Amino acid sequence: MERHDWGLNATFVPQREQPMPRGKLVGGSSAVNTGVAIRGAPADYDTWAAMTGDERWSWEHCLPFFRGIEDDKDEGGDFHGHNGPIPVRRWRLDEIDRLQRGFYDACVALGFEETNDQNDPQSTGISTAAMNRDGPEFRTRWSANMGYLSRARNRLNLTIRGGCLVDRVLFEDGRAVGLSVECDGELQRVNARQIVLSAGAIMSPAILLRSGVGPAAELSELGIPSEVDLPGVGKRLMDHAMTPLMLRPTPGAVDPQSPIIQTLLRYTSATGEFNDMQVYLLGHVLREPGSWFGAWKGAEGDEAQWVFGIAPGVQLPNSYGSITLASADYREQPVIDLRFDEDESDRERLREGTRIAWQLAQTPALAQYHSGAFDLDQETIDDDDRLDEWIHQATTSMAHPTCTCAMGPDSSTAVVDTEGRVHGVQGLRVADASIMPTIVRANTNFTCMMIGERIADWMTAEI
Numbered sequence: 001m002e003r004h005d006w007g008l009n010a011t012f013v014p015q016r017e018q019p020m021p022r023g024k025l026v027g028g029s030s031a032v033n034t035g036v037a038i039r040g041a042p043a044d045y046d047t048w049a050a051m052t053g054d055e056r057w058s059w060e061h062c063l064p065f066f067r068g069i070e071d072d073k074d075e076g077g078d079f080h081g082h083n084g085p086i087p088v089r090r091w092r093l094d095e096i097d098r099l100q101r102g103f104y105d106a107c108v109a110l111g112f113e114e115t116n117d118q119n120d121p122q123s124t125g126i127s128t129a130a131m132n133r134d135g136p137e138f139r140t141r142w143s144a145n146m147g148y149l150s151r152a153r154n155r156l157n158l159t160i161r162g163g164c165l166v167d168r169v170l171f172e173d174g175r176a177v178g179l180s181v182e183c184d185g186e187l188q189r190v191n192a193r194q195i196v197l198s199a200g201a202i203m204s205p206a207i208l209l210r211s212g213v214g215p216a217a218e219l220s221e222l223g224i225p226s227e228v229d230l231p232g233v234g235k236r237l238m239d240h241a242m243t244p245l246m247l248r249p250t251p252g253a254v255d256p257q258s259p260i261i262q263t264l265l266r267y268t269s270a271t272g273e274f275n276d277m278q279v280y281l282l283g284h285v286l287r288e289p290g291s292w293f294g295a296w297k298g299a300e301g302d303e304a305q306w307v308f309g310i311a312p313g314v315q316l317p318n319s320y321g322s323i324t325l326a327s328a329d330y331r332e333q334p335v336i337d338l339r340f341d342e343d344e345s346d347r348e349r350l351r352e353g354t355r356i357a358w359q360l361a362q363t364p365a366l367a368q369y370h371s372g373a374f375d376l377d378q379e380t381i382d383d384d385d386r387l388d389e390w391i392h393q394a395t396t397s398m399a400h401p402t403c404t405c406a407m408g409p410d411s412s413t414a415v416v417d418t419e420g421r422v423h424g425v426q427g428l429r430v431a432d433a434s435i436m437p438t439i440v441r442a443n444t445n446f447t448c449m450m451i452g453e454r455i456a457d458w459m460t461a462e463i
Helices: 042-052 059-069 098-109 144-152 200-210 216-221 344-362 378-382 384-394 445-462
Strands: 008-013 016-020 070-072 086-090 125-128 164-172 175-183 186-191 195-197 235-237 245-249 263-267 277-287 305-314 321-324 335-337 370-373 428-430
Touching: 042 059, 059 070, 059 445, 098 125, 098 263, 098 277, 098 344, 144 445, 164 200, 175 195, 195 200, 200 321, 245 344, 277 344, 305 344, 344 370, 344 378, 344 384, 378 384
Parallel strands: 008 335, 070 086, 195 428
Antiparallel strands: 008 016, 125 263, 164 175, 175 186, 235 321, 245 305, 245 370, 263 277, 277 305, 321 335
16 A cells, blocks of 8 residues: 555644555545545535635535436435446445444444435434445445546547656746656656646645745745745645544454445534534554554554554534645655644544543443453543543544635635636646635545536536
8 A cells, every 4th residue: 555655744733743644546545545425514515605605616506516426326316326437335234344333233322313325414323334335345446537537548638647746837927838747757847728736635735835826925935936926825724633542352353354434423513513523433453653543652562453443533623734845845745734633622522522432332232342442541531631632642634634725716815716726827727625615524535526527517618
C-alpha cells in the first residue's frame, strides 16, 4: 500500500502529528478508501444552496446526480438509481464477520434503531453499510477509475499520463494556459485551453498556492508572485474527527482478512443535529508506532499486533484547520493543520461518543471478544477533564478533508464560483472535495463523485 499513498502527515491536534492517508493512483482516494457509499442528509445540500446563493446545489437538484452515479443492487424507490457506473451493495446480517455482528447486536441492545437503507434521508441507527463494492464477498472496491475512466480509456481524444507531479498552473494575461509538470524527472510544460484541478482538498489548494493563487501576503513570504489574491485558498479545512476505542482481542477474535467495516451506526447527539454522529466497528487494525488509528502508548520494542476498535466520529464539526505551504517547492509536502478538538461542541460530542463506545464494548454481544481497552478505564470515562485529555491524545481523522477551496460568490472568502471556476482568473476550475462550502454528515466519496458529475454537466453545456 505504501506506493499507493502520498505519505502525508497532519497535525491533528497541537503537538501531535500522524499519517494522513491519501490515495496516490488513478481514482485518488476512492481507490484506497473503505468504500462506504452514503450521501449525508438533505439539509447538508440545502445548507450549501443557502451559503452559496445557488439553488442548484440544494438536495432537490443534487439527488438526480446521486441517483445517476449508482447501480443499487438492493434498494429501489425514489432515492436510488440502478443504471449508474458505481455498484452499491449491502451485506446481509448472516454474511458479516462475527465482530461486526457483535457490534450490530450491541447497538440494538442499547436501544438504537435498526435500518436497512442509509441512503433513505429519514434513516438513522444501526445497519450494515452501503458500500461501493462488488464481486465475491464484496472484495472489489469500485473506484471512480473503475466506474468512470475505464469506460473512456479507449477514446482517441483521451491521454492518461501516469507518474507525473504537478508543480503549478501557468498563466498569461489572467488566463490559465497550461501546467508545469514533472515527468520522468524533468519539468515540462503542458498547454491547455481549460484546466480542471481534481487533486483533492489537500493537493488542489497546494497547487493553487504554488501558482500564485491565494493569500498574497503569505505567498510573498515564500517568494511566490501573486497572480490573484484569494485569501480563502487553504482555509476552513474541515474533516470528521474520531476517537477510536482500541480493544485487546481475545484469541482468534480478529480476522485480518475480513473487511475492516461492514456495519455503521448513525445517531443524533445530545448537542447536535440529525445524524451528526457516526460509529464504526473497526474489525481489524494493526496497532503499531505511527499508526493512523489513535495514539501509540506502548513501550519501546513492543510488537505490532492486530486489534479491533469502536470509533465514534463527529459528522458536523465546528473546528477548522488549514492547508499551507512550507516552501514553493512542489516536491515538499503541504502543511496540514486540522485543529480537531478546538471547538467545545466537538469535544462534547466526542465525550458522548466515547462513552457510548465504552457502553457498547461492555455489552455481552461484544465483551466476549475482548479483555478490555488499551488506554481507557472507567475512572477516565466518568471524569470530563480526564476524558478530554484522552480525547486529545486519541483523536484521529476519518480521512475526509474538505472545504479548502470553498465555493461561493464572494472572492474575499470563497475560492471558486458555484460552477467550480476559480475567482479572478479564466480557464481554471476545481472539482473535488475542496469546493464544498461545509462538510456533509457522511463519508465524502459519493459526494465527490456528485460534484464531478455536476461540474462536468455545466462544462458540457458550454461546449
